[in-house]
Amino acid sequence: MGRTLRSSSPPQDSGGLDPAGATPMMAQYIEIKSANPDCLLFYRMGDFYELFFGDAEIASRSLGIVLTKRGRHAGTEIPMCGVPVDRADDYLNRLIGLGHRVAVCEQTEDPAEAKKRGPKSVVRREVVRLVTPGTITEDRLLDPASANLLLAVGRRKTAETAFAYGLAAIDISTGRFSLSEVSAGELPGAIARHDPREIVLSEAIHADPGLARLWQETRAAVVPLAQAELEPAAADRRIKEQYGVSTLDGFGSFSRAEIAAAGTALLYIARTQLAARPPLAIPSREEAGATLAIDAATRANLELTRTLSGERTGSLLATIDRTVTANGARLLAEHLAGPLTDLARIGQRQDAVARLVDDSALRQICRDTLAGAPDLPRALSRVGLGRAGPRDLAAIRDGLASAARLGDTLARVPDLPAALAAIGQTLSAVDAGLVEILRASLAEDLPLSRRDGGFVRAGFHPEIDEARLLGQDSRKVVAALQARYAEETGCRTLRIKHNNLLGYFIEVPQSVGEACLKGLQKEFVHRQTMVDAMRFTSVELGELERKISGAADRALALEAQVFDDLAARIVAEAAGITAAAEALASLDVAASHADLAIENDWRRPVVDDSLAFAVGGGRHPVVEAALRRAGEPFIANDCDLSGEGRGRIRLITGPNMGGKSTFLRQNALIVVLAQMGAFVPAREARIGRVDRLFSRVGAADDLARGQSTFMVEMVETAAILNQATRHSLVILDEIGRGTATFDGLSIAWACLEHLHEANACRALFATHFHELTALGDRLARIDNATLKVAEHRGGVVFLHEVVPGIAERSYGLQVARLAGLPATVVTRAGAILKSLEKSQGGRSARARIDDLPLFANLAPPPPEEPPAPAAEDPLGPLLDAIDPDALTPREALEALYRLKRERAEALAG
Template sequence: MARSTAARQIASSPEAAPAPDLSGATPMMAQYIEIKAANPDCLLFYRMGDFYELFFADAETASRALGIVLTKRGKHGGADIPMCGVPVERADDYLSRLIALGHRVAVCEQTEDPAEAKRRGPKSVVRREVVRLVTPGTITEDRLLDPARANLLLAIGRRKLSETAHAYGLAAVDISTGRFSLSEVSGQELSGAISRHDPREIVLSEALHADPALARVWQETRAAIVPLPQGELEPAAAERRIREQYGVSTLEGFGQFSRAEIAAAGAALLYIARTQLAARPPLQVPTREAGGATLSIDAATRANLELTRTLSGERQGSLLDAIDRTVTANGARLLAEHLAGPLTDLAAIARRQEAVARLAEEPCLRGTLRDTLARAPDIARALSRTGLGRAGPRDLAAIRDGLDVAAALGARLGAEPDLPDALARLARRLARIDADLVETLRAALADELPLNRRDGNFVRAGYHPEIDEARALGQDSRKVIAALQARYAEETGCRTLRIKHNNMLGYFIEVPQSVGEACLKGLMQDFVHRQTMVDAMRFTSVELGELESKISGASDRVLALESAVFEDLAGRVLAGAEAIAETAEALARLDVAASHAELAVELDWRRPVVDDSLSFAVTAGRHPVVEAALRRQGEAFIANDCDLSGDTRGRIRLITGPNMGGKSTFLRQNALIAVLAQIGSFVPAAEARIGRVDRLFSRVGAADDLARGHSTFMVEMVETAAILNQATRRSLVILDEIGRGTATFDGLSIAWACLEHLHESNACRALFATHFHELTALGQRLARLDNATLKVAEHRGEVVFLHEVVPGVAERSYGLQVARLAGLPAAVVARAGAILKGLEKAEHDRPGRPRIDDLPLFAALAPPPPPPEPEPADDALGLLLDAIDPDALTPREALDALYRLKRARAEA
């Protein structure tokens, strides 16, 4: 269920917030309350020295969420002020946990040196400002992000088509990489489009969020939802924001966008501006996804097929996990994007296949490319952090190393003759790097780099003469400090005398408390007492103070010079940001192509034919996820054929067979083969020809939605209705056990009618698995319906599931055998067997019962007559019990009666 938040600090201007109550507050607490009032729906990380502190309700919330100690600090309004805090150095770890729980965090930093505040007066408070708002869809830090998953912010706009219909614009932005895409979908497609993007956060207007017709869509998404005031999302303002972002006077150069797409893009840029404050991320020019460019897959089908996540939300066990052989983070994200949106453009699919085929045919080339790619850092995210002013020296080094790898890959690919078009394009893009930028970064950055630039010491020696000079002064001063310590120790006779440094006192002389003033008696005229500790005394001297000034000046100068070098390097990187982003994309595309090729060779997958026909012919197809699981156990997967091909209409295959026979696996594997074929991958089959699929529908498995009051059967019917209402001639439909959630005749009637509708109205390619064996009679009436079953063998009373799909119908369901294998008590299985025999006998003996395949409609079925009362059977044990009077028996007679009952039981 979605986490919906009002986000007043983002949606409304600060002036709209009520004035906070500052009566009786200390200056520091008054500052906190004022900043918190401007950010009411964020947890406020308030910087105090080396900690981010939280107070009041924020402290209580964070304490529960993070499992940290809740303390208190002073009073306000007559009550204790709750407080908790996290170290600045570990703030990212705590932020990631809060963001994962759906919280927003306002990061409030000290923007003034404490010494400056003291000069304004003893009660002056250090200036602090919120420098950014951290939300699920706008994070950029590596430690907060999943390297293999895009971190999308999705904005949604709407335009009216008629009195009853609307079109919805979607703006998908990943500020961690700069990706920016626009698309427009119908109301029926909205839920599936949101599911395809899999956003972390959704931004929309308050009116759109409150629309009751869309309530179910918002309930189904897992993303955090942020409604914004309608007044701030006017079309004219939206277009202006786009022009300002890219510094253009018109959007015509970007292509034709609908009003809904422009509204969505404007909402996304507004939200990014509000959360990033003064920083502006280097977003790519928005690209428009044409309608129908990707295979339409609704949210239920994505969940059923477990394309990128399992039903429990895990990556492990999904199709993505089974096929991912990428070696870069950027490549892993692109593969997930391809899997979420398979292509429908036959030429684009063919280009991807040609690249995969070439790399699969040449193991040496593929191995070299993959080894080189594995050295490529995530330059897309490093570039984004640079544009936002959050980069560190390691980000610049990542861009340097990534461009270096790109140059090597471009040279290697460029040396290959007759490259397919897709690989030739990548070779040309990878060869066009800025060699001067790479050399500058290599010359400027040291071998060992700190995480943050404020830590300094990241400029290579010899790059900047002034830095080298200042560093030399600092190093000489350290030698002087060591010499001064040795001299003081000799003059005082105190071998444990040390000269130390901290942020509060600066440099100071420290001696043990046991030595104290006695040791320094002859030097007291030169020493000034600073501090007495429990086990030590601290002093300073004129000589030490003068030396500290020199050291401090040199250190500050080095840091300032290094900061200037960093800004210069970052500026050079951003000047070539567009080319670097294109290089990052080329690296990702090459990684994905090489991944597909590695997978095809490793698992013996074959190149499918994808054309514009209505074919669907798979020879010896296999389920990629199940096969991988069986391989780990040392077992083989049983391959099966599937042919749903048709000239003008698709065929339907009706599959019967026992539970555990493999029906659901067979259904899913063919759907997954279609998906793999249309992302440009090879497929797990000996041969495959797939006519382009425009929509994929899957209704497999049972689930309920109790939060919305939907039973398992209701969910089944809702999803089936969506399929029957939307499937086209080019669609592929996978249906399993339709009608099983209700009474037998009700379910049978619904399944019958659904089959007829798929055959006559939708005319699509479909696999339909059922336990209603009566439906197999439809094979004689529906021209394009074929019967198939899963083979089963019996050996010495045991059932063996062969997992082989063959033409025909199942003779029986083997439900009792499955129940016994599942561990039902033997008495329950035996009793079920007896009941089954009775029911089958009654069904066989009932005179005049018409055959189901003789009926035009199930509505013609009359209610079956009640079965005749069975003849009472002789009950020997009952007769014995009736003859016993327990109150009249002696202990000996009772024992004898028990033995008689036992013998009667044995004889029965």
């Protein structure tokens, strides 16, 4: 369920905390907390982030850490808890996952400087960023395979009571930025497609009664912002400031709703990132109808990216993901969430996959090289935000190096399809100079933070090498100077020593001091005469001492400058790096599809602009994968819904457990796979472009919304009947089963007629209402099909094969027996069923039921007798002796005649 968070606008109060009478440190805390009342404040104190007052109590409960006390304020003890700075990311991740927002407050002053202002002076601290679910950039807080989207919503009026909604989807961790506009009816499906971590919107949109349920039901955190801050002129200005332009004309044409959404997103980013400005791509506009429309209920029913329980494992995404890079995994998820409707783009993606399927050597080279490519977009984003470490620079180095190698590889391959050729050209344009400077400057073993130093390669920067030598090998430097002085003075007992009072000094024995230093008095300055020794210093030794004492700090400062120079060079090349990252991701996805197709024998579908839907030997990708792991085969089935001008409707009857739902879902998933540019689990497939995909398979009570199973079913069915077009594909399962028999039958009947006459779409309609099969004779575009069942020794065997025809029975009692219902219940159900099925002079079902005694009045069933021993099977030994695979046709015929003779003799005996 959605979590509504308060706006990050300036507070009107400080949560009841009064700094009067507080210690200087606590007064500072209260002041900073007052400026961030809607966030948990991580207040830096040495090696810990401390939390106080209500924040401490919340964090203690949320994180399971000890709550302690620190002094008193306003007559009561101050609750306190803390987390170590070096483990802060782990705790931040847990708090963000619970829907909290965190203000990170760092020390911005050296404690030594604070002491200069007085003994009671407090170190200056400032909030350096707000951490929220949609604005995370740290690797340890992010799922590598999933986008971390912040979604902003704006709107414009289109009629007296109607609105159009603009959506701005931004992933700060990668720089992705897209804009789109949808109607109110399309808004839930669009939000479900983006699957954001956080939604920001105006207070007016949040308060709209017609949208209240949407914000309550979303998985994302919802943050309303003050309406006064979201004026249209301000939105336009924020976009221009972000990109340093005076007009937006060069970016394309955006609607007022899209600009409002973009301005809302940029305002929130500025609030949370403070002085940092993330390197966002120029916003791309998603044209209406460019992707296959899939509503939220259909996404859930088909388990595209997560199962109904919310897990990735068991979803279609988990089944088809063969990517080897994090960036590729995110792009694959994006393609799956928004399959294309543009036939040319679908064909280009399929061409790339087909070439990699045919060229196994090229596919393997690509996958091996891609496996060594780090996550370029997220490393680049951290560099742009000033939060990068040395390993991020190395990630960019290694990612660009992999890109260059792949560019060279693709350049040598003739006759590449357009998509692969474009990828190759982009990768070949990588800045080799940037790669070389990063290789030359970065050490082999890199620390996590730039503050740790030691990341500049030895030999790259002479001054850093000198500072390191002094800092790490000062003894060797001093010993070398001592040896030179001893040689120059001829005094072998000369020593260079150090103490806290004099620092470094030259010491010679008193007895030889004058003689040893003769001729060097101009260089040596007398410092101290002892009983048995004389001490001197020199200009050279003084300079050396200053270098040694500041060597570590100087080395860190020089390395920081090198880091800043490298980061600036990377930011300057951001556009090229982003293009290379996108090309790598596209290549990874194409190679993933190819690898999957080879491994599972998937085929290239034909996708055109017709109303065809002909799948030969289709399979359910997730179920097939599960059966394969269990060593069992999957029964493939054909499906033809092709039509001229109007699609066909296949009405499917058959028992529960027969495979109806699997058959329905697999055809919907084949459409999704085909239009995202992948191969499909089928022997062959021709699919006319689908504009909208609807699936209502199964339902459950929604008690939080006060809706029963049947109400949920009707709401979802209404959306289908009101929105499906000729180019849509509709999957419906058991419409009307949630109410009384005749009510449900009537609703299902009317829905079928509406799909046939009004929607004129391609549809699969599974039902237990056998009466509906009569429509196959009355409506031209309805075909009847059923799931084959074999009866064996009083039970049933589900063959999972779809064939033309009508199911004569539902086999509900057999399924109940397989499920383990008590035998008395199954027997009683059989008797009731026979009574209900009787047709005696039009007697009512109630009258027929009255003829049956109540269960309580039935005589107890007789005790079960032990089964009689099975008679000896005369044919058993003969059958056991036959090996069918070793028989010739003539031998097989002779064996059959022999079995018939033996059976005849056994019966005669």
